[in-house]
Amino acid sequence: MKATVLYGPGDVRVEEMETPTLQASTDAIVKVTLACICGSDLWDYIESPKREIGRPRGHEFVGVVESIGTDVKNIKVGDFVVAPFVASCGECDYCLKGQSTACRKIAFFGHEGEPGGQSETVRVPNADGTLVKLPVAEDSPLVPSLLTLSDVMCTGHHAAVTAKVMAGETVVVIGDGAVGLCAVIAAKRLGAGRIILMGRHQARTELGREFGATDVVSERDEAGIEKVRELTGGDGAESVLECVGTISSMKMALGVVKDYGTIGRVGAAQYEEIPFGFGPLMRNVSISGGVAPARAYIEELMPDILNGKINPGKVFDMTVSLDETPKGYEAMASRTHLKVLVKPQLFEQSLND
DSSP, X not given: OEEEEEEETTEEEEEEOOOOOOOSTTOEEEEEEEEEOOHHHHHHXXXXXXXXXXXXXXXXXXXXXXXXXXXXXSOOTTOEEEEOSEEOOSOSHHHHTTOGGGOTTOEETTOTTOOOSSBSEEEESSHHHHOEEOSSOTTOTTHHHHHGGGTHHHHHHHHHHHTTOOTTOEEEEEOOSHHHHHHHHHHXXXXXXXXXXXXXXXXXXXXXXXXXXXXXXXXXXXXXXXXXXXXXXXXXXXXXXXXXXXXXXXXXXXXXXXXXXXXXXXXXXXXXXXXXXXXXXXXXXXXXXXXXXXXXXXXXXXXXXXXXXXXXXXXXXXXXXXXXXXXXXXXXXXXXXXXXXXXXXXXXXXXXX
């Protein structure tokens, strides 16, 4: 079968790999019907060291269950499912608290030489605790939005939850990538009274306005901080959702957060230290967030997709076949497209040239 593999900066290939098989009684094998490229995939695509042996890619996918282990009880062959970006048991103390990314049996897709989500078939450990059945057909127009529950929508929601977004209050979202735009959706869903989106790509910020942003600040760094302060009467925002992951974005978050406010930090951090000195301490600023426990949020968010209340699938603006996945990476890295869908079925021509 075919799978996407990374060999180093700018070097993504689609290669033949062995089709995964059941290895444990709690496994399931899923035939991928739709996947996507994550913003976090781009960090490795841009900066990772060269490898002689490629690393399989992809952790966001939906698909059909082809086979299950003898101890899988809740998931059945033929189920159409979504997988959160890490596998978790659903039974340990962390999972029972909704903290699936700390699961005592945590497993990752695309590790130890196994295919990731950007492939034709994936082995899913701890299938009962990981997979969620989707109540739609494989060709439903809702599938792209349901795919966002594997990561990006849940990550945006996690930013809002950890930043303690409350009804009627002011929120700043830093970053107009797919996570930032989903964070706008999440902030609106939680009742934010004002949502200021910090981003400078017009097509993306226009989508952000459609999702619920009331203001857009295109300035960055100190100029951006000054503009947000101006918009908020000098105070800043009660909740700041940091959805980029650079030291610059964290400094902006600290600059626009209100005294006693909270920063929800979900951008894949490209820094080791946070400039959190005596000043933020005196202001009683809190920093929260981290890797989203997507499995804990899927059932909460899914009904709003099914009833049309939210449509996070609009973040996808390009579709490629599996063979064209390198083209999708290039498009996202060059910022000509926001987020790319990958269809494992082969087409004579991709949906977007």
